[in-house]
Amino acid sequence: MNMEVKKLQAKCLIIAWQGEFGLLSERVLAEMEKQDTISVVFELEIEKYFSLSGIAVREDLANFPAGTLKYLSGRQLLIFKGSIPEFNQYDYISKLIKAAADYQANEIICLGSVGAMISHTAPHRLMAVVNSDIHKYSLENAGVECNMNFDTPPNQKVDINSFVIWQAGKCGINAMSLWQVLPFYLQTSGDAAAELLLLEFLRDRFELEIDLDEISQRAQYQSDQIQNLRQTNAQVENGLSMLEGGLSLDSVVRNQLSDQISRLFDNC
Template identity: 25%
Template sequence: RAPTPHLPHDFLIVKGIEPSMRWRSFCDELLDLADDYEVSMVVTLGALLADSPHSRPIVVTGSGAHPDVASRLGVEISRYEGPTGIIGVLQDATYKRGIDAVSLWASVPHYVSTPPCPKASLALVNALEDFLEISIAQGDLPERSSSWEKQVDQLASEDLEVGEYVKQLEKSKDESDFPTMTGDAIAREVERYLRRNPEF
């Protein structure tokens, strides 16, 4: 439990590895704990592999399993159909208990899929800050993110095939994202800066 005296609520943080079986029991235990602490919202964080270049900002998407929750919290309605992981099961179980549930997902470049990916972690922290309108201490995460990107740059420069593939992804990403900075994106960056620097 993370007390936050400057906010109207505390945070209950759960970190772990996805269990390989007994998902319903696992979710029931987590949600019993959530009930004990009177949790009003569950936010899950995860990563998925994507055709995205490591040299561009990591895209984070948010989704809610049920239309009313997604609409109220300003995220997309999850339209995924198919095999699911523990996040999908937990999100559904959370909704059935009457607790709001949202998932934030970072798109990790599939050609460097071995964890950890500090750049994705940093993108998730930033997205969580924006979603909850809070400031989260980042420690050395920005430095580790930068170091990770430089290591992947080095890998791409040493392997001609990987380097060419990354260039194709960059070109595709740049063409689809132009123009990248909308008014909303600029406003989010300013709000995030002001939350981290309250003296301004």
């Protein structure tokens, strides 16, 4: 008697690139992994995509390129954390999109973050670049800003997320680049409130059972600690007040603010 083996399915493939600002996407995927059962689908052969002659160093540790696709069985999600390829980019991205198609994923989300001269007290915003109007409408109803496109300006290198979105669209898969702008002074500690917002979005979009109490407490703790610091440190108060007033900071004030707040969370 022949028995058909039921193939695993995924609601979505979520992609996080190593080393992005504040490690936002990596922290979010780590939180999701912590609360699920994980199986490795594949690890990319890095020698096909990286030269390995100039390994990046971060915090005195060698940051070797990597690329691992995992399946979260409880939430039926594919998650990929990897380095942006130096070459053979088309083949690299094709492997990810093929995996999404094999698992019958309806969607691909590339997570991202950038640093800017803003205050942590400003409202956090989710912004997206999408490859279909239907996708755009569903996101706007969820409060995501979608007033951008993924066309690369002439004579500029194609952004990796734009490449994923374009290639996924050719394969008939809805895809988006979902990102946030973070305060420049939270690069080292990370922005817990931004992580919470992203996790809430993923929870609601895919109807996930996920405990957000710990990250909620961490976001509140981070906010409280910065508030306490600005009450006792005139330099921090001055820098944050300028940002909240829409003013730019010179390099001296900017560096002072970054140093003071980074030290605040050194042991966290």
